[in-house]
Amino acid sequence: xxxxxxxxDAVVIGVGWTGSILARELTKAGLKVVGLERGPRRTPGExxxxxxxxxxxxYAVRQELFQDTQMETVTLRHAGAxxxxxxxxLGAFLPGTGVGGAGAHWNGMTWRxxxxxxNLRTHLTQRYGARAIPDEMSIAxxxxxxxxxxxxxxxxxxxxxxxxxxxxxxxxxxxGGNVFEGPRSDEYPxxxxxxxxxxxxxxxxxxxxxxxxxxxxxxxxxxxxxNPEGLTMGACVYCGHCERFGCETNAKASPGVSILPTLMAxxxxxxxxxxxxxxxxxxxxAHKVKSVRYVDTRSGEEYEQPAGLVVLGAYVFTNNLxxxxxxxxxxxxxxxxxxxxxxxYCYQTGAAAVTVFFEDKEINxxxxxxxxxxxIDDFNGDNFDHAGLGFFGGAWxxxxxxxxxxxxxxxxxxxxxxxxxxxxxxxxxxYNHAFSIVGSCCNYAHRDNYLDLDPTYRDALGRPLIRMTxxxxxxxxxxxxxxxxxxxxxxxxxxxxLINTPxxxxxxxxxxxxxxxxxxxxxxxxxxxxxxxxxxxLQSWDADNLFVVGASVFPQNQSYNPTxxxxxxAYWAANAITSQYLKNPGPLVPA
Amino acid sequence: xxxxxxxxxxxxxxxxxxxAATGLNPPSPVPAQVPAPTDAPPAIAVRxxxxxxxxxxxxxxxxxxxxxxxxTLIPADNLTPSGSACGVAAFIDRQLAGAYGxxxxxxxxxxFLKGKPEHGYQLALTPREYxxxxxxxxxxxxxxxYGKDFDRxxxxxxxxxxxxxxxxxxxxxxFSSKDFFEALLALTMExxxxxxxxxxxxxxxxxxxxxxxxxxxxxxxxxKAYFNKKYDRPPQSIADFT
Numbered sequence: 001x002x003x004x005x006x007x008x009d010a011v012v013i014g015v016g017w018t019g020s021i022l023a024r025e026l027t028k029a030g031l032k033v034v035g036l037e038r039g040p041r042r043t044p045g046e047x048x049x050x051x052x053x054x055x056x057x058x059y060a061v062r063q064e065l066f067q068d069t070q071m072e073t074v075t076l077r078h079a080g081a082x083x084x085x086x087x088x089x090l091g092a093f094l095p096g097t098g099v100g101g102a103g104a105h106w107n108g109m110t111w112r113x114x115x116x117x118x119n120l121r122t123h124l125t126q127r128y129g130a131r132a133i134p135d136e137m138s139i140a141x142x143x144x145x146x147x148x149x150x151x152x153x154x155x156x157x158x159x160x161x162x163x164x165x166x167x168x169x170x171x172x173x174x175x176g177g178n179v180f181e182g183p184r185s186d187e188y189p190x191x192x193x194x195x196x197x198x199x200x201x202x203x204x205x206x207x208x209x210x211x212x213x214x215x216x217x218x219x220x221x222x223x224x225x226x227n228p229e230g231l232t233m234g235a236c237v238y239c240g241h242c243e244r245f246g247c248e249t250n251a252k253a254s255p256g257v258s259i260l261p262t263l264m265a266x267x268x269x270x271x272x273x274x275x276x277x278x279x280x281x282x283x284x285x286a287h288k289v290k291s292v293r294y295v296d297t298r299s300g301e302e303y304e305q306p307a308g309l310v311v312l313g314a315y316v317f318t319n320n321l322x323x324x325x326x327x328x329x330x331x332x333x334x335x336x337x338x339x340x341x342x343x344x345y346c347y348q349t350g351a352a353a354v355t356v357f358f359e360d361k362e363i364n365x366x367x368x369x370x371x372x373x374x375x376i377d378d379f380n381g382d383n384f385d386h387a388g389l390g391f392f393g394g395a396w397x398x399x400x401x402x403x404x405x406x407x408x409x410x411x412x413x414x415x416x417x418x419x420x421x422x423x424x425x426x427x428x429x430x431y432n433h434a435f436s437i438v439g440s441c442c443n444y445a446h447r448d449n450y451l452d453l454d455p456t457y458r459d460a461l462g463r464p465l466i467r468m469t470x471x472x473x474x475x476x477x478x479x480x481x482x483x484x485x486x487x488x489x490x491x492x493x494x495x496x497x498l499i500n501t502p503x504x505x506x507x508x509x510x511x512x513x514x515x516x517x518x519x520x521x522x523x524x525x526x527x528x529x530x531x532x533x534x535x536x537x538l539q540s541w542d543a544d545n546l547f548v549v550g551a552s553v554f555p556q557n558q559s560y561n562p563t564x565x566x567x568x569x570a571y572w573a574a575n576a577i578t579s580q581y582l583k584n585p586g587p588l589v590p591a
Numbered sequence: 592x593x594x595x596x597x598x599x600x601x602x603x604x605x606x607x608x609x610x611a612a613t614g615l616n617p618p619s620p621v622p623a624q625v626p627a628p629t630d631a632p633p634a635i636a637v638r639x640x641x642x643x644x645x646x647x648x649x650x651x652x653x654x655x656x657x658x659x660x661x662x663t664l665i666p667a668d669n670l671t672p673s674g675s676a677c678g679v680a681a682f683i684d685r686q687l688a689g690a691y692g693x694x695x696x697x698x699x700x701x702x703f704l705k706g707k708p709e710h711g712y713q714l715a716l717t718p719r720e721y722x723x724x725x726x727x728x729x730x731x732x733x734x735x736x737y738g739k740d741f742d743r744x745x746x747x748x749x750x751x752x753x754x755x756x757x758x759x760x761x762x763x764x765x766f767s768s769k770d771f772f773e774a775l776l777a778l779t780m781e782x783x784x785x786x787x788x789x790x791x792x793x794x795x796x797x798x799x800x801x802x803x804x805x806x807x808x809x810x811x812x813x814x815k816a817y818f819n820k821k822y823d824r825p826p827q828s829i830a831d832f833t
Contacts, residue, residue, distance in 0.1 A: 051832035054806050057785040062691060069698040076710065085706040085713055088698040197819045239808040249809075362821045366803055367810040406784040406803045418757070419664040419776060420750065424800070428670050431801035432821070457700060510709035 002293065002302035008034050008270075011292045011307040013277050013322070014314035016101020017563065018549040018570045020255035020263060021159075022311045024229075025574035027268040029582060034305060036275040036294055038071075038314075039098030044256045048104075048246030056405045060244045065105045067095040067315075071276075072459040074317055078471040078508050080334060080448065086457045086465065092510065093347075093517040094244065095315045099273060100256045102315065102517055103563070107243040107370030107402060108219035108252050110162045111560035112153045112568070114381045115146035115182040120556065123382060124392055133392070137475060138344055138445045140555035143527050143536035146182045149568050152575070154185050156567030157217075160253035161225040161233045164188035164217035178214045180377040190222045193236060197363050198435035199374035201356075202399035205493040211376040216398065217564070218371035219253035229262045240403040242370025252370065274298045277318075278461060280310060280326040282543060287587075289328070289546045295461060308585075309577070312523075312548045313570075317466045319552040320345075320451045320522040325463060328542050329523075329533050332450050334469075340533050342452045344445035344521040345468065346557035349476040351395060351439035351483035352504040355411050356496035363435050366404030373400025379486055380559055381442070391478035393442035395559045397486060401435055411436065414500045437491050439483040440516065445556040446473045451522045470509055477506045518562050520554040528591070535589040537576035538569060544587045547573055643681065647688035648719060652740070656726045657683055659742035663749040664779045671796040674779060682782030682791030683722075692719035718774070725771035728763040729756065787828045798826045806832060 009031035012019040023033045042048075058064050067073075067090065075084035096102030116123040119141045124133055133139065166187045167177025192215035195203075199215075206213040220236040227233065234249035242252055250257045263269050274297045281291045281304065291306040312319050323329050323341050332343035375398040377383055386392055403409055411434040416426040454467035484504040491499050526532025529541035534553055540546040549570050551562040558565075580588055646654045661674030661683070671677060686692055694717035706713045714721065730740040733752055737744055741752060755761040757776075759769030782791030784798070786805070792798065798805050805826040813822070 051806055051829040054808055055786055055788075055829060057781060057789055061781055061785075063696055066696075068696055070696065073698045078707075078709075083704065085704055085710045086698050086700070087710075088712050089696065091711060194814045196814075235811060237809040237811040238814045239810065241808060362817070362819050364814075364817055364820075364822055366808065367814045367817065367822075404803060406797065406801055407781055410784075410801070419753070419779075421666055421668050424665065424668060424670050428800050431803070456702065508707065508709045510711075512709065512711045 002304050004291075004304045004306070007306035007308070008032050009307070010034070010309040010311065011036060011305055012311045012313055013292065014038075014101060014312075014318065015099050015255065015271060016096065016313065016315070017103040017255055017567055018313035019101075019311065020259040021567065021570040022313055022547070022549060022574050023269055024259050024263045025571070025578060026309070026311075027263065027266045029578040030268070031309070032268050033270070034307070035269065035271045036277055036292065036305070037099050037271065037273045038276045038297070039273065041271070041273045042098050042100060042104065042246070042256065044246055044248070044250055044254070048248045050248050053245055053248050054239070054241055056407050059105075059241075060405060061407055063090055063094065065096060065098065065244065065246065066090055067097045070460065073465060075454045075457050075465050075467045076509075076511055077467070077469055080469055084454055084467045084469070087511045091512045092515045093519055094514070095317065095517060099260070099271070100254050103254045104246050104256060105244050106254075106517075106563060107561075109371040109561040109563070110157060110160055110217050110219045110253075110567075111564040112181060113142075113146065113558050113560060113565050114180065114383070116382045117558045118142045118144065118146045118149070127382065128386065134475075136447050136473075137392075138447045140344070140445070140524070140526055140531065142555060143525055143532075144569075144572065149572055150182070150185055152568040152571040153564065155228075155571050156564065158189050159227050159229065159258050159567070160219040161190055161221040161227055161258075162188050162217050162219050162253075163190040163193050163222040165192050165215055167214055176214060178375075178377050179212050180380065180383045188217065190225055193218055193220060193222045193369055193372045194238065195374070196368060196372060196400050197361055198365075199372065199400040201358075201361070201494050202437065202490065203374045205490050206374070206376050209490065209493055211378045213374050213376050216371045216373045216375055216400070218369060219563075220369040220371055221251045221253075227258055229259060231258055231261055233257060236369050238367045238369050238372070240366045240368045240401075240405060243402055276461065277314075277322060278302070278325070278463070280322060280328065280546070282326050282328050284327070284542075287543055289326075289543045308545060310546050312546065313550060316519045316522060316550060316552040317451070319548055319550055321453075321463070321466050323523060323533070323548070324453050328540060328546065331452055334448055334450055337447060340524070340529070340531065342450045342522045344524050344555055345449050345451045345470060346443040346445055346520045346554070347470065347509070348443050348516040348518045348557060348559075349441040349472055349480050350515055351441060351480045351487055352502045354437045354487040354491040355434055355500040356437065356491045356494055357411070357413060357430055357434045357498040359433060359497045361433060363401065363432055364404070365401035365409065365432070365435065368401045368403055370402050372402070373398035379483060389478070389482065391475045391482070393444055393475065393479050393559070395439035395441040395479065395483040397437065397439045397483065397490070399435055399437045404431075406431070413498045414502070437487045439480075439487055440559050440561070441476065441479045441483055442559040443557040444475055445521065446475075449473075472506075472509055477504075480504050516561075518551070518557060520551040520557040520562060523548045523552040524555045525553040526555065535587075537580075537588045538573040539576070539581070539588050541591055545585065547577065549573055646684045648692065649684045649687065652730070653723065653726050654680065654684065655742040656730065656740070659744075659749060660753070660775060661779050661782070663746070663753050664776060665783055666746070670800045674783060676793070677783060677796045678787070678791040678793040679779055679782035682785070682789050683778050685790050686778060686782070687719045687722055693717055721771075721774065724766070725775070728766070728768070728771070729761065732761045732763065732768070788830050795826045795828055
């Protein structure tokens with residue numbers, strides 16, 4: 001059963017952002033590294049070219065770059081007593097597959113967490129009292145502080161060529177940047193992108209209300225830029241095809257643009273695509289992973305790849321699945337609160353978007369980058385006083401189109417029919433004269449929301465699918481209601497011709513409409529093995545040669561798009577491996 | 592039913608030829624009862640050099656339904672020709688005949704249980720077979736209510752029937768007419784607004800209607816030059832670059 005291959009120094013599972021970062025840092029340290037990627041090999045120069053990369057039907061609607069549910073999907077139930085059903089067609093979230101992972105088709109929003117996001121439980125307890133956090137809200141501190149992670153945020157921003165404006169440079173607050181952010185050691189590597197009419201309108205209204213607008217921190221380069229790997233990004237052309245597409249000008253940072261050309265040229269790295277990882281061979285006594293087993297989907301052949309070090313750098317769901325398949329770590333049990341794998345799975349709540357219509361403005365929504373908006377952070381995290389509000393957390397709020405691709409983006413005033421002559425007239429009239437104001441809310445962990453193995457449904461290899469027991473909770477509804485009211489306030493301050501202010505509807509999490517691909521948790525980082533899967537260096541408590549990297553280590557989901565923190569934590573872990581672990585292999589934190 | 596004297600296949604071919612000859616959208620099976628103001632020729636014309644190609648997968652009854660359905664959802668008016676004249680029915684036929692219609696990227700392992708609405712599509716049917724069932728159920732229902740298949744109804748009757756589907760009030764045997772309507776509407780809008788290489792959005796009629804410029808979508812300088820100004824360049828499709 002299977003072919004056992006000669007051993008290598010390290011295996012990286014998944015060649016997206018985290019796998020690429022770890023493979024690059026480990027080969028630099030002299031290790032021979034094999035990268036296993038379940039999907040195909042894609043390169044920007046071959047696969048993301050004009051004219052076909054502008055095919056909205058193929059990429060945005062038919063989901064060309066996303067995980068194929070026929071190979072693997074997720075099941076959902078809203079509560080533990082229900083039977084989970086499979087997500088048969090992707091909708092709410094769009095995990096990637098193939099070289100580059102979701103890092104090929106993201107929008108490029110690149111955030112640092114707030115200092116108070118890093119020590120969330122401690123911070124809220126200190127400010128609001130020991131009893132303020134409800135028992136069922138299983139939020140936790142990151143076991144790494146903002147100050148500790150700052151150099152790694154900076155590193156990742158420079159790899160990505162982030163365009164933006166600092167709001168806190170070494171403690172000096174700078175108007176026009178995000179004044180709520182933690183102190184930065186350096187300015188963003190590139191200046192902000194060009195502003196849109198929507199962004200300018202939002203900025204004026206938000207400033208008038210006393211808020212603090214700033215340009216989105218964007219991994220869409222505002223000018224030609226060469227990153228510390230020596231790789232050059234093009235300047236963004238505002239094509240309106242970021243999210244769900246690859247970038248043909250190499251202006252959007254991605255593993256394929258920002259790291260892989262250097263990594264692939266290093267003979268110490270070997271990329272194996274169509275390598276579908278089945279499980280890890282775990283020696284529980286030795287506290288080590290011995291090897292990684294995978295199926296070559298081109299032949300059906302199974303291989304066992306022994307390795308001295310294993311980096312689990314797949315998407316959130318696969319990181320959880322491979323630990324569960326391999327018997328590494330105790331599965332979480334919501335009834336007892338014991339166990340850790342699958343715990344604190346989080347997603348994202350969206351406020352009800354407000355749409356504003358202006359007869360006298362030409363919005364040109366098709367001239368846009370994926371992260372070109374203007375935002376405020378006045379209602380994010382604990383940037384505002386939560387005393388008496390009955391909830392914790394908040395949202396970033398922004399306006400600024402990401403695209404005008406008309407299959408999916410056609411704003412019309414409330415009450416417009418969805419088809420027929422009335423729909424046509426309204427669509428033609430308003431297409432170029434409207435934009436939305438949106439809020440991306442946090443999702444704080446709840447003891448009833450978790451991941452485990454589905455008892456019924458199977459993937460293409462015959463393994464159980466991951467099962468999501470998940471629903472929005474009272475805190476989520478209250479955050480979204482609060483933020484929805486703020487969106488309406490800002491929209492009305494713009495004096496639009498018309499405004500859609502739909503009420504926030506409390507309801508079950510639905511897999512149908514796209515919300516965000518910001519799934520987090522399940523293999524969370526923490527201070528001890530009773531409450532977490534990995535330590536502060538992302539090292540497994542159960543196998544010291546296993547590092548789990550990605551948003552699956554977030555103890556809860558902030559409102560911020562996760563990639564900035566994912567990249568920073570990847571460099572943080574890589575540094576711990578190369579500067580500490582390789583010299584003295586063993587637990588980096590005593591259990 | 593006198594209408595049925597003309598076999599559907601002949602009707603469809605005839606419609607295509609008529610459209611080719613006049614450059615306008617094909618006539619409805621019965622004289623259209625259209626409000627006068629919107630009966631003016633569309634500002635965005637669609638010239639069609641060749642007759643409609645035969646459907647790849649839809650049978651004559653289904654093709655007639657689809658033509659009538661997309662013309663109800665996207666009627667001809669001063670903005671564009673009808674949905675079918677813009678190629679939307681042909682687009683849907685090709686989509687259902689291809690990978691999407693065959694169930695690409697659709698997890699189809701059982702058991703197939705009835706879910707909540709938030710679980711989305713939970714049936715074993717491929718989109719092709721789902722549309723086969725939905726079209727048959729719609730025609731069964733309109734025959735019960737109006738004595739005719741959907742495509743033989745007057746425009747006003749088709750609008751009323753489509754609203755009944757949209758509201759889930761059309762009685763389908765054991766499945767939801769609203770769900771079928773949502774699938775039909777989504778596919779119709781995809782056909783109307785997708786790049787013309789897929790057979791719909793002929794001559795970029797839908798892009799012209801809203802002012803979407805299509806390709807190449809490189810606005811490094813235009814984003815400044817056209818700040819708060821209407822973009823005035825004619826659209827281009829993928830085919831214009833190959």
